[in-house]
Amino acid sequence: MNIRFYNARILTMANGFDMVEGELWVQGNRIIYVGEQTQKTKEVKWGRKIDCGKNLIMPGFKNAHTHSAMTFLRSFADDLPLLDWLNNQVFPMEAKLKGDFVCCLAKIAIMEYLTSGITSNFDMYFFTENVAKASIESGYRTVFCGHINNFQGDLKLLEEYYLKLNSINDLIGYRLGFHAEYTCSPKLLEGVAGLAHKYKTPVFTHNSESGSEVRQCVKRYRMTPTKFLDSLGMFDYGGGGFHCVHMTDEDLNIFKSKDLFVVTNPASNCKLASGIAPIKKMMDMGINLAIGTDGPASNNCLDMFREMFLTAALQKILEKDASAVDANEVLYMATVGGAKAMGLAECDTLAKGKLADLIMIDLHQPNMQPINNITKNLVYSGSKQNVMLTMVNGKILYENNHFYIGANPEEIYAKANEIINKMKK
């Protein structure tokens, strides 16, 4: 269906933070026009014309690190010491998971992404095909990251997923990855690095999330996780790390020289007491940055507005400087930065020929008034409540609090509650 958005403020992100006042046209799954109002609109047969009422159209947010299916552990066991939480709550529950559970549980996360204007996620979890099923059925865009470790999956599966999931559906992508240094044997890690070389492709992983993880790695290999993994040739074709809270200068230099991505997860890093990542320092070094919510078990909510506020605000605390980190840079990380990390080169900005992954933000809400600075206000004051519409691949999946994902939300909730009640027994 061809959709014409008109009477809009448009933040394309293709031209700094400048706004266009005008129109955006979508044909199929592509943007065919962004610019001022034009007479040529009559040449197109419109399926729908949307008067944006001077509200904001912008690229959808990219959630560059998450574990969608972990909704079953949301608010299941909060406020516990980290190891108690992991060993006595998370792992025993995960052992009870089944593939069809995962598909339903991931759909709840997809719905929440839509409410927060997130148009794609970089997802890491087992039962990967079931998560992919949830995305495809919902019309949602997901790039997966390999999750293998000593206990789940193996190199064969990783290669198989890499080949299969990169060609299964336009909405699905797959990048090489593994759970973390501390859950993988050197042999397994060498194998992953081998695949990176074989396919000349990037690798992503959890990296230096906690201080103890780094200390244990140094004890094991006399190297930090970043240095150790790099010594295996893991990042010779790019990639990056999730979290990256506890990084040495040498680690950061490796990230810079290899053009790697840091995906920061500030809410999760707070809630699990992991620490504050040195984002300001990374920005000053010119390291690529993106933002992720992490999974609902640790965050607990999947909200890019919260993450953007935290990304900026925590740096001000860390640096003891209210001017540390400009909100506009954070907005870039949450949109273009994420798209680059996930390899979604066609979903980064709003321009002719790009895929139509976009959102409409309600500026006629008190938290957006008066209108002083829209982009900074998005970061510091924006909320899920401002998301009027979320479009993925040219289709409106969420509009005015309604979901258009090919399933009834109430049925998804009912099934999810049934699953969690069964698992609690």
Added chain:
Amino acid sequence: MNIRFYNARILTMANGFDMVEGELWVQGNRIIYVGEQTQKTKEVKWGRKIDCGKNLIMPGFKNAHTHSAMTFLRSFADDLPLLDWLNNQVFPMEAKLKGDFVCCLAKIAIMEYLTSGITSNFDMYFFTENVAKASIESGYRTVFCGHINNFQGDLKLLEEYYLKLNSINDLIGYRLGFHAEYTCSPKLLEGVAGLAHKYKTPVFTHNSESGSEVRQCVKRYRMTPTKFLDSLGMFDYGGGGFHCVHMTDEDLNIFKSKDLFVVTNPASNCKLASGIAPIKKMMDMGINLAIGTDGPASNNCLDMFREMFLTAALQKILEKDASAVDANEVLYMATVGGAKAMGLAECDTLAKGKLADLIMIDLHQPNMQPINNITKNLVYSGSKQNVMLTMVNGKILYENNHFYIGANPEEIYAKANEIINKMKK
């Protein structure tokens, strides 16, 4: 109008964090029944019956520190060093304010409070009567805190406001207060303490927000702000401090022994790089706690969900312990704690005879599913998007994204933008 809420989950906050499944009845501005479904409903003539669809009814949040009218400075000058921001942006703009500007600007804040389920605010600003006008016209509940300092107001005005605003309208209250130790002469502070003794009443003020404020006070008086103010007899009838980030053990002991309130403002303390208040330590000492958003110039949004998440999450960072601060305690601070700080003894919990200041939270949203632990989930995953209805003093002021505040939101926005554009010149 008598309103019957039925088919609800009800968190009364009167009995720990237990839920009632049933009904809540409002007659005039009071709650007349909370409990299980009953036949007696037929005895009351209902103006409206609301099927809550198993959603949550709970006490409204209390925003225990804010400067509502500062919406004009929202996203006006972010990401600047603190003193540059204050001296070159905030103060010159404030000098251009007029009373009728303030009434309009405060209404935007009131609207935002309603979207976040905040049913009353503890407000500190000049042109106090104009802010009171905004609240009364909107049907909103505001307790004011005296704001006087060496540059604005005087003891006569403080006493006049105290007497007048405590009797002007059921929705309005006033507590003695002054801006801060560092903006008031010793003589002025002695005068405020004198009024506290004259009326046997609590006093509130900004306290120990930044490290430099404390250092300067110690230099001036060889005492911290808390100790110096207490030495004047300021807190002999209770009261408390906003922010309280940089507190000595002696300061905390004074707060404990005088039964004072700490009102924490975590988002503002991050954004202005003030630091993280030692809330866990205060909780362990049994100090009274409440939560405020601070004003929109520094926060920038007025969202109790963000503040609740930050209150818990920042303590986990500060204490390096994921189990530090239980989310339920934070929920208590944001509701009952705030009511106690503001002297709203009739707005703290949902019980027969209490004032009907309450909200309805949509549990049929993905961020609230599956239902594992509703109260913890409110703190960690709740959002403005979940607020379906906000009732103040028995009247619904916000429901399903519509405002019922006796004025057209678009007209308020237009006027506010006109004001800000005029002031920018």
